Amino acid sequence: MCNKRKECKDSGPCRLWTGWTVFLVLSLMMARVRGAWPAGQIEILGDLSGQLEASMHSSVLADLQEAPIASDAAIPAGFPDSSAIVGRLFQMRLPTKMADASSTLKVFSMTDNAVPCTVKSPVPLQIGDAKTDTSRPGVYVIDVTFPHGQAVKIREISFKNYYTAFLMVRLQKKDPGSPGGCARWVTCLKNHPLMSSPHTEEGSQDYFSIYRHQMLVDPDDVTSVRLILRQPSSAWLNFTLEDIRIHQCASDDSERDMPAWFSQLTPVDQVPDLQGLPNPQTVASSIQQMWALTEVMQTNQTAAPIGRFDSTLQTQDLQLAR
């Protein structure tokens, strides 16, 4: 839903009305599905002991063993290829028979369009011999490639920072114009500061996202992403980015399932002949407000305390948990 809304906003007000109506209709459909759900038939069986790694040699496919988790104390100098965790496994049992024959079941993944990708280990760039030089490198380069050479339309790059001060992102795009379809590198983000001061801790372990609209070039048809990390301060022993994920834009296929009468909507450039009827824009906005109000009434959760006195100290035997 959020993808659609953001896209509609990007393409200006002309598609706004259709976007909101789509939103409204889809949510009504979802509400119907929810309403017809027989209670207690979905069982979430919890996490399997494994994490989906993105790599050619994934240990998960071999024998579903838990990926080793690096401890805080030992920071590895570089990451092996297979350590990019991009998903988690869990099982969910769903009822096969639906009460209402016309409703459909759709399962949306929580990873929100994250594309499986291979994150290579950071390569240091420094002048002088890496092994004998006493000073540490101040630049690392991380390459992220997509399997099977697929070209991705990127919506967002998200990661967790670990003491990187500045980030530069370069994309390798497939050039549709040239006959061979050869790829070229473009810079889409220059010197983006992640830490407000390279010497101090602010922003050093925060989570960040780089969105499409922040990029200098549209990240369409991207075959490879190169992240260039810089940390000019010599105060830190190591710096890198963790948990790098590339999210792609929602595909346009879902719009093909729209009913036929959607295509008969009048485009906004042609002013419709109202003939005494109210303006469709105001109608749409007031319907949207009413829908929001009903949603709010349904999810009537409040965080305010009720005010009743909780007496949990009725028993004598209390023992502090370690």
Added chain:
Amino acid sequence: MEEGAELSVVVSQVVQRLRGTHLHSHLEREAKECLHRPEIRIECLKEDVRNFLKKTGWERKLQNAVYRELHVLPQPSHAAAPPEHTKEPLAYMRKAQACWEKRILKSLNSMSTELGVPLARKRPVREQKELLQKWSEMGTNEPDLSHFRPVYAPKDFLEVLTSLRNPNLDSSDEASCRSHLGLIQVSLNVKDIPEMREFFCELSLEKGQLGIDDHTSFPPDLFESDHICLGKKVLSEQDSAAAQQYSRQGCPTGLRAHLWALILNCSNDPEDVMHYEQLKAGVINHDLLVDNLIYKDVKLTASNDDYYFVFEDYLYQVLLCFSRDTAVLEHFNYSSATPPTCHTKGQSGAEDGTSVYPPNGVVPFHGFSMYVAPLCFLYKEPSQLYSVFREMYVRYFFRLHSISSSPSGIVSLCLQFEKLLQVYLPQLFYHLRETGAQPLRIAFKWMVRAFSGYLATDQLLLLWDRILGYDSMEILAVLAAAVFAFRAENLMEVTSLAAAEAVLADLSTLKVMPLLQIFLFATVI
């Protein structure tokens, strides 16, 4: 995130918090009742009701409530960030805080087993009656507290902070420009002097201040009477944000109680009185181990203080109720600390489970009662005193005894104090360090208590005006450095930690605002 998306997240969070509160039900009731009024018309019902609420001051109350929520709302975090990251982003600080909490818990547990006192017990009926009769004079009780000792003192906490280390920091032996000469060895972002001058611009030399310009030698027309008029106007408007801005230049003594209640959005409504009465009933029904710690703390600190011993009874009435208030647990959402839990063993069919101990999650330490004592000068009603203290605790004081990277947290304050001293008074800093009297060892206890018990009360209240006005406790670090600057000549002659402590033992004659002004705006580096 785009700005619009961030704003809508904040708005929905604030709405969720305010929905279901007393204010919400009052607003609904007012809106319903105003429908009977003749000036409300059906055609423009929404606008008319809104105007009515604005005229009768309800919109202002809602504004104040929203403003209060914005103060305590944590920063909107990234979708992938786990909740512990919102509480404290740095992993090593989370670990240090968890270790510290374990130590406190162990100490509390061992005290309970050694002395044979249960963590909580129900009072017998006779004892309940006695306590109810003596409620307003609990100071006359003389329980045997000789075996109880405080769970920890500020100097224990200082040892924990000095041993705080970032595993990713290059701490090789060679001295470089970034070596930390002081006790704190973490590189947090603290303001330097030009940034402080901008942040505390209302304290600058050309602006009037209460604490300086209300001295008897100045004619009141110069600043004081205008400021008092302005204060009365702010109070009549009942605007929280305006009161906060106003208190940056000090609050007049006569208006301070109302202004602070307005800034903190604490009213003395019947609902608040009822909440306080419920807590009082809880105190009477059950006895906690923590109560003995509170008794001991009040007897050791506030009762021995020349200014605060008269308020001993009030302190018991507030602090005992504070231990049982589960509303305080909400502040753990944005604090780096976690409340200690305990297992409850069921008796007579009750289920086993875990609950928070003490019920508000805060274990008092030596000097905790000094957070309440200065407020006793302002508020006479125990219920209002209680709600103002609770609000000040969940906004400011909790940061003074937990390990976090927040700019108002005690770690940042210590680092800021040391940096200010190194920049302004490098010779003094070096001399004190060489003689084994690290300045932070002396200044730490001032900052942990927010100077309560060290300054004269009128000066302390002027200082706390600025804490409320700037919504930050960085002023404590500045004042600590200013005190060192003031007594620099004497300190240069000391040769040991004990001598340095003797020079700085008595701060009760200091005037806070001139010190701050000179240190920030009139000292040449």
